Every structure is written in structure tokens, then in C-alpha cells.
Amino acid sequence: MATVIDGKAVAQTIRSEIADEVRLLSQKYGKVPGLAVVIVGNRKDSQSYVGMKRKACAELGIKSFDIDLPEEASEAEIIKNVHELNANPDVHGILVQLPLPKHVNEENVLTEISLTKDVDGFHPLNIGKLAMKGRDPLFLPCTPKGCLELLSRSGVSIKGKNAVVVGRSNIVGLPASLLLLKADATVTIVHSHTSQPENIIREADIVIAAAGQAKMIKGSWIKPGAAVIDVGTNSVDDPTRKSGYRLVGDVDFEEVSKVAGWITPVPGGVGPMTVTMLLKNTLEGAKRTIEQNN
Amino acid sequence: MATVIDGKAVAQTIRSEIADEVRLLSQKYGKVPGLAVVIVGNRKDSQSYVGMKRKACAELGIKSFDIDLPEEASEAEIIKNVHELNANPDVHGILVQLPLPKHVNEENVLTEISLTKDVDGFHPLNIGKLAMKGRDPLFLPCTPKGCLELLSRSGVSIKGKNAVVVGRSNIVGLPASLLLLKADATVTIVHSHTSQPENIIREADIVIAAAGQAKMIKGSWIKPGAAVIDVGTNSVDDPTRKSGYRLVGDVDFEEVSKVAGWITPVPGGVGPMTVTMLLKNTLEGAKRTIEQNN
Numbered sequence: 001m002a003t004v005i006d007g008k009a010v011a012q013t014i015r016s017e018i019a020d021e022v023r024l025l026s027q028k029y030g031k032v033p034g035l036a037v038v039i040v041g042n043r044k045d046s047q048s049y050v051g052m053k054r055k056a057c058a059e060l061g062i063k064s065f066d067i068d069l070p071e072e073a074s075e076a077e078i079i080k081n082v083h084e085l086n087a088n089p090d091v092h093g094i095l096v097q098l099p100l101p102k103h104v105n106e107e108n109v110l111t112e113i114s115l116t117k118d119v120d121g122f123h124p125l126n127i128g129k130l131a132m133k134g135r136d137p138l139f140l141p142c143t144p145k146g147c148l149e150l151l152s153r154s155g156v157s158i159k160g161k162n163a164v165v166v167g168r169s170n171i172v173g174l175p176a177s178l179l180l181l182k183a184d185a186t187v188t189i190v191h192s193h194t195s196q197p198e199n200i201i202r203e204a205d206i207v208i209a210a211a212g213q214a215k216m217i218k219g220s221w222i223k224p225g226a227a228v229i230d231v232g233t234n235s236v237d238d239p240t241r242k243s244g245y246r247l248v249g250d251v252d253f254e255e256v257s258k259v260a261g262w263i264t265p266v267p268g269g270v271g272p273m274t275v276t277m278l279l280k281n282t283l284e285g286a287k288r289t290i291e292q293n294n
Numbered sequence: 295m296a297t298v299i300d301g302k303a304v305a306q307t308i309r310s311e312i313a314d315e316v317r318l319l320s321q322k323y324g325k326v327p328g329l330a331v332v333i334v335g336n337r338k339d340s341q342s343y344v345g346m347k348r349k350a351c352a353e354l355g356i357k358s359f360d361i362d363l364p365e366e367a368s369e370a371e372i373i374k375n376v377h378e379l380n381a382n383p384d385v386h387g388i389l390v391q392l393p394l395p396k397h398v399n400e401e402n403v404l405t406e407i408s409l410t411k412d413v414d415g416f417h418p419l420n421i422g423k424l425a426m427k428g429r430d431p432l433f434l435p436c437t438p439k440g441c442l443e444l445l446s447r448s449g450v451s452i453k454g455k456n457a458v459v460v461g462r463s464n465i466v467g468l469p470a471s472l473l474l475l476k477a478d479a480t481v482t483i484v485h486s487h488t489s490q491p492e493n494i495i496r497e498a499d500i501v502i503a504a505a506g507q508a509k510m511i512k513g514s515w516i517k518p519g520a521a522v523i524d525v526g527t528n529s530v531d532d533p534t535r536k537s538g539y540r541l542v543g544d545v546d547f548e549e550v551s552k553v554a555g556w557i558t559p560v561p562g563g564v565g566p567m568t569v570t571m572l573l574k575n576t577l578e579g580a581k582r583t584i585e586q587n588n
Contacts, residue, residue: 107429123422124419124422124423124425124426124429125418125419125422126422127421127422127425127426128417128418128419128420128421128422128423128424128425129418129422130422131418131421131422131425131468131472132418132421132464132468133462133463133464133468134464135401135418159487160487160488160489162494168427168475169427170426170427170428174425174426174427178425181462181483184485184487185487186482186483186484186485186487186488186491186494187482187483188480188481188482188483189475189480189481189482190480191478191480193453193454193478193479193480194454194480195454195480197480199497200456200480200497203493203494
């Protein structure tokens, strides 16, 4: 049976490490990291995610800045707010909650975030540096960074291993592949145009699943002993629950946990790591700025 | 026996297409594309490469700008020249010949080249856009672009195929992987830390070899019918030649040509394509600028 990687526990450990560092910063320089979140409109999921971030910030001593703009805010108005946050020395990280309303061009807004405050790590210049040998991005995208932290804190080495990433989104699959490559894995990227992905996945020592397909990865697809990180969060009908649904990953947990060496559950695996890595990026940005200016 | 892809002939075809377009631009707007090359010092290989580029420009009606700086030129001086070329409206492409002398930081110089004139396509912002879904770089790096042109002009489709790139340099392996991924191949990147690369390469419908290891890829490593693009140019001793050496690729041509469906020779495969793609990038940059301003 696979070791189940407890993402909640790992995230908690990292959060207390962050809290310690925040305390040190505050003692030494009288300053704390600041994370700004811009939300436009009233999407319920965005609101609840942002609430979670705000609470986590409070627990770790990170200062929250919340910019709530109405659904009908113009692109120019959103960008004006981003510019103000860029200029605010107490803000070390800026996150614009996606999706933005349809009348706004997301790319136009995101490229206005100062590179030194791009804690999501999605700026193309950051992604380019992540891809290139000998270059280092200022921030690593949160979910892929969380996946690699789960591996390293579980004692899974990456160098020289065969790693397969399932999915190639800009926010998970692609940067996860680039990170694994930088860590000297042999990397294969599998996606919707791949025929017979099972044959490729079966050769992998490390699988990162980020395809958004409920339970697509079966036990027979997995090499015995492999480490399987499941980024998927798909809701499936479940009449036995009050809500009528439950969340499942891209991996068939029941089957795969019998074959793999390590596996992350959904929920409670990668999920708790994403916000934690955002907080860690904010801390890193703050340290860079505060230590530079002192 | 594999079809040998004649890179010289393909390059010649593309060059005459470029010459036609240059003529049209000149007739319509009275303007021609301009390519500037900056060389620092007297390296013989750089000089001969630059000579080749200059000759090719002349043949196609592209205007050459040559900036020759002494070996001891300072970083600031080189950057000043780059800035002048950025500002010169007759220059549509800027190439700084590498390597630069040891006292100069190459990254500092290269990031000064205007993105709209970065015909090498090596700027991290360009690489980031190449990596990301839904983003398009202004220029594709020349050698990988040449590899894909050779495939498409030989009738080899990429979508859904298994592609393996051997090597992960910033100028060939990495961007070639990203280009293949954008073209919907299932991509694996193999490198010096990969154990038993032969097992991975054997599954490939398309192989791009850019490892810099003479004849490392053997006939038994290749899936029958695969397309094999050899970017390697390694010099090996050859006492039967006056020069005492000859150039060989990363692929064992004799063996692999018996198994593969397509193969590029060395020399005469990818080599002639690289300069041709540089000229094509210059034309594309010129068209963008000239058509925008008219």
C-alpha cells in the first residue's frame, strides 16, 4: 500500500516555518510581509478562496490588503489599482483573482503587476526564466512549487527519475514540467492529444496529474512504487451527501494507492499546499525587498 | 532506407520565398528588411559565420549592418551600440554574436536588445510566451524553427505524435521541446541525467537530437519509420582529410538511415536552415514594423 502524503500536515509545518520567519523579520526590521488581493465582482468561489487566504495571512502575521472592485469596474480602473499596489512599499505580493469579468482582458491586467510582486509567478518573463537553464525566476508558480515540496518532504528524489506530467495548463502542467526538468528529471508531458497515455505513465517514477478528468488514472497505469501527485479537483455527483456532490482527483485513489509508493489524496493533498506556497512566495518577496532596503 | 531530408535544398526554397517577399516589400513601401550583427573581438568562427550571414543577406536583398567592436570593448560600449540599433528604424533584427569576451556579461547585453528586434528569439520573455498556451512569441528561435520547417516540408505531421528531444540547451533543446508541445506532440526531454535514453528514444515517432555527442544515437535506438532530425555538429578526427577532421552529427547516420523513415544528414541538414530562419525572422520583423507604420 502506498504511503499517503498528508498535504494538510505538510502545509501546516511549512506555515509554522513561515510564521517563524515573519516574526524574525518583524523583530529585525519592524516590518511584515504584505499580500494584496484584488477581486472584481461577487463570484462565490472567488470570495471563499479569498476569505481562506485572508485568514491564513492573519494566522501567520502577514498583512492583508483587500481591493474589492464591482463587477462593472473597467480594465483601466483595475489596472490603476494594480499600479497603486505596485507603488505601495508595504505590499510585497499582488494577486489578481481570476477569472476576471468578461469585459476585461486578463492578460492586459496581469502584465501590469510588478515582476517583483508577481507572487503567482505567471508572468511570461517569469515562466521564460523558469524554462531556461542558468536563469532563475523571482517566484515559482504556487501549485507546481507545492507539488515539488510534497515530493521532497516525503523523501522522493527527482534527479534522474522519469517524470510524467499529465496536462499542460499554464498554471499547473506546464510550469510543473519545467520545474521537474530544472530538477534534472527526464520529463514527458502528456495531454489531450496523446494517444495511449497509459503506456507512457506506466514508465514514470513520478506522476503529476493535472488533467481535470475525474479518476482518469487507473491502478494498472502506474509503475509499482511510483510517487503520484494528484492536482485534480473534480466534483462528481454523490447523492449520499447533503451537498449532492464530492470532490475527486484525476487519480483513481482506491486503485492507485494499492500500486504506488506514495500518493496524495483529494482533498487534503495538493490543495492545502497552493495557498501555503502563495504565502511563502509573499514572504520571499518581502525578504528580498526588506533586506535590500536595509 | 530512410528518405534523406535535403536541408540545403529546403533552405534554398525558403530563401527564394524570402527574396520574393523582400521584393514585394520594396515595391510597395520602398523599404527593405535590415539585419544588424554585432561582433566583439576576432574569433575566427564568429567571423566566418558572420561572413556567411552577410552574403546571404546580400543575395536576398536584406540590408546588412555590421558593428565590429574590439576584443577589449566594455559592456557599456556594447550596450550603447545595441541601443543605437534599437533606435535605428532601418534595422529590424539585431544579432549579437556569441560568445562575447569573458569580461562581458552576456545576459546583460542580450536583455538590452529590443524585443521587437530579437530575431534570435532568446529573450526570456519570448521563451515564456513560447512555453505558454495562448501566448505567441514575436520570434521563434532559429534552429528549432528550422527543425520544424524540415519536418513540415517533408510531410511529417506532429500532432499527437511521440516526440523526443535529446538535449535541453536554451538555444536548441528546450525551445524545440516547447515548439513541439505547441504543435500538440507528446514531448519527452532526455538529457545527461537520463538513464537508458535508448528506451525512451525507441518509442519516438520524431527525434530531435541536440546533445553534442558524436554518433551517440544508434540504429537500434530508433523506431522503424521515425523522423530523425540531427542538430549535432561534432568534429571528429579524420586523417584521410586534409583538415584532419570531419563533422558528424549526434546520430549514427549509417545505422539510423537503415531504420528511420526520414533523416537529416550532417552537414547539409539542419545547418543551412538556421541562417535561413534568421533571415526569415528578420523579414517577419520588418513586415510587422513596415506594415504598421504605413
